[in-house]
Amino acid sequence: MKAMKKSSLIITIILIFCVLLLSFTWSHFQSSLDALDLPDTSTAESYDRHYVLIPDTENSILWQAIFESADQEAAKNSAYLELLSQDAGSSYTKADYLRILIASQVDGIILKPDGTDEVRELISEAVSDGIPVVTVLEDDSDSDRISYVGLNSYQLADTYTELSLSCLDGADGEIMILLDSESVNPIQSLAAAQLTRYIEQEKADEQDVTVSLYYLESSTDFDYEEGIRELFINRSPLPDVLICMDEVLTECAYQALIDYNEVGSTDIIGFYYSDQILEAIEKGIIPATLAVDTKEVGSYCIDALNEYHTLDHTSSYYSVDLSLITQNNVADYLADNVEEEE
Secondary structure (H helix, E strand, O other), X not given: OHHHHHHHHHHHHHHHHHHHHHHHHHHHHHHHHHHHOOOOHHHOOOOOEEEEEEOOOOOOHHHHHHHXXXXXXXXXXXXXXXXXXXOOOOOOXXXXXXXXXXXXXXXXXXXXXXXXHHHHHHHHHHHHOOOOEEEEOOOOOOOOOOEEEEOOHHHHHHHHHHHHHHHHOOOOEEEEEEEEOOOOOXXXXXXXXXXXXXXXXXXXXXXXXXXXXXXXXXXXXXHHHHHXXXXXXXXXXXXXXXXXXXXXXXXXXHHHHHHOOOEOOEEEEEEOOOHHHHXXXXXXXXXXXXXXXXXXXXXXXXXXXXXXXXXXXOOOEEEOOXXXXXXXXXXXXHHHHHHHXX
């Protein structure tokens, strides 16, 4: 009898512990939802679906342009697109946001994957739960994402090769690729590897060209700045060509070029553009930058989600156009920026 009472007491204690643990877990999850400040979609009766875009850098001109295009396309199709706000002091990771969005049962997610197993598994979990995920600008083909919207890595490598060798103009030299070590993904790594091969194939027979990779540890734009400043301080001479596969990296490299009075010492080939980058091209300080068609990126992301909801399938790859901005056409982009501001 005493043994039975003792056994019942142990079971009761275990049950109480489980209830308390579940209560704590639910409370923590609810506080996470509150911290994200997700909108109450029950009041958005005019929308049939709720999509969420997780930007790589919320205040980036590139991501803002992608969101604006996607938002317009979503509105045409009775969908509400939310740009996930990421507070500067927030400790949430991309994986954390994915978990919360999966639990919230949104109707679709758009994001640039970070190449980690955790995010890859969560993308697959979302899709298995009926939430289609579109990867943008960089892909993770090993996940179950429904579609990738972005650049062709071969086209990217080919364009960078042509520009880099043009900067060297037949001379020997070093071409350095700047990469964020925290977000090196298959498309970046593949483009870098292809770039190395293309340069070896396309350089002149007697030309000695080396390609090096420079990884930057970064969780904030400030880390980017510090990493590039260290490069400018510790490397003498600087590489002949710096390839930046990111808008923020391009701006940081250009600023370091000015701060350390190294204009003319190295050529920067950038990615995307801002007023600062366009002005640098106009002055001849930056030879060129690559521009992705953000209108296509945004609209294709929404097209992929809508088509998947309607037909239960969609194209696995949407290729977007790549433009080259040089002194020959930079005036057109500067004029467009002025018109948008007005």
